[in-house]
């Protein structure tokens with residue numbers, strides 16, 4: 001079996017702060033990995049390293065069997081990585097639809113014609129059609145987060161990286177989101193999902209990774225990981241069954 | 243059938259369709275100017291066309307690609323000198339020199355881009371200005387082009403363009419008109435293409451643009467090259483009208499950059515329509531106040547301050563937000579088609 005993504009001894013430090021400390025793991029195609037860890041554990045930094053917006057100090061990243069460590073963020077995006085930003089990064093003066101169009105033309109490489117159709121489909125799926133013509137700058141924070149997901153999907157990713165997209169949602173909206181991501185899995189997309197709302201995560205992923213101080217604390221079956229003593233210690237206060 | 247299949251994407255709006263018709267009518271009237279306008283009017287119109295061209299190009303650079311250059315006079319002057327040199331030394335027809343200096347400027351812009359793209363923000367701006375100064379000092383050394391005091395285009399070359407003065411005036415007017423049509427067409431079609439979508443994305447958020455597969459460096463590089471080429475061609479026409487060139491006039495930072503920035507900023511940076519409005523305002527102000535010397539510059543400064551405070555996105559930004567008008571539809575709208583195929587807006 002070939003792995004879609006492989007991190008080998010990936011390290012990165014900002015001064016004394018180690019955001020990634022010899023991090024290694026592999027992800028098979030079609031797998032869904034949940035990532036949890038305290039604030040500042042290095043979860044977002046891991047996404048920045050994988051997608052190339054942050055350069056690693058050492059270690060390697062293999063994507064579809066090839067090292068991508070020296071590729072630009074743009075090149076990695078073109079090869080099928082798409083991410084949502086924890087702090088939304090919309091193209092503020094462009095409409096919601098145009099935001100997705102950027103992803104479909106640049107990352108997925110679709111013609112404008114094909115991209116139009118694809119983006120309409122994505123907006124429909126994500127439930128943002130009524131906002132299609134609104135400038136992204138006029139959206140609320142929750143809508144901006146939803147746009148992050150829509151834009152990542154418009155990129156037709158093989159590897160989808162989601163960074164805290166469930167925060168602030170109502171119970172009902174959260175269920176819809178879980179259903180959407182589950183349906184994505186049917187299409188064979190590989191997913192890494194960073195989320196503090198652990199019950200949403202557990203409804204989707206088949207594996208859980210715990211980070212702390214840039215290090216892998218636990219990695220494996222979600223139930224077993226959540227039962228782990230060290231994890232429970234870090235996670236006091238976060239209710240796994242909520 | 244899913245709901246999505248009943249939606250369509252359109253680019254034109256009623257106001258943009260009206261604008262297209264009006265633009266076509268205006269173009270016909272402008273082409274016929276030699277039959278209805280006087281010599282002075284045609285000179286003024288030519289100058290407006292060429293200034294508008296510079297503004298549209300600077301807006302592409304700064305407003306879209308984030309390349310805030312204060313050194314575009316390097317290419318204006320290069321174009322002007324290039325035309326004089328090609329006409330005087332190689333005996334080329336001046337109008338043939340116009341596209342040639344464009345190509346030459348694009349070639350020269352390649353190493354310049356590699357050099358100054360290492361700088362960002364204010365350092366980039368200063369870098370472009372330094373390059374322009376290097377151009378000015380270099381051309382001042384060329385004694386066959388008059389050195390520091392400059393030179394005039396020999397009468398024989400001027401006459402070779404056309405027998406009569408009236409026809410020469412018409413030709414140089416038409417060349418300026420053709421230039422602005424070309425510049426607007428290039429920029430407009432670019433912004434509507436997939437490259438334009440990428441460019442607009444870079445304008446709004448570089449980090450997100452990179453993460454969605456846009457090669458920011460190369461996109462900016464192409465913008466810089468095309469802007470350099472077209473700016474040089476505009477410069478060639480500007481000095482073909484003046485018939486005289488000197489380093490100080492050719493590489494003048496006030497004439498070819500400060501005024502142009504004024505035009506774009508008050509009109510509305512990062513929009514297609516902004517430079518149009520800005521150019522109209524600039525020439526109106528100049529018409530009223532230019533005789534007043536320094537007071538004129540103070541008026542320009544006051545207008546710039548008022549517009550920036552009252553309408554940070556320029557006059558066009560204000561109009562667009564208030565009335566939703568669009569003249570150049572580079573934006574795309576999603577509209578819903580009901581079963582009877584009548585369209586309505588979803589929002």
Ligand SMILES: Nc1ncnc2c1ncn2[C@@H]1O[C@H](COP(=O)(O)OP(=O)(O)OP(=O)(O)O)[C@@H](O)[C@H]1O
Pocket residue numbers: 014017019037038039040041042043044045046086
């Ligand atoms: N560009 C940077 N420069 C300096 N320090 C940084 C930078 N980016 C992140 N850090 C620091 O690195 C640490 C890890 O940040 P990161 O955003 O990866 O954490 P996280 O696990 O995503 O946290 P959260 O759950 O709050 O989102 C934090 O202490 C943060 O302040």
Ligand SMILES: [Mg+2]
Pocket residue numbers: 043044045086163
């Ligand atoms: Mg984070």
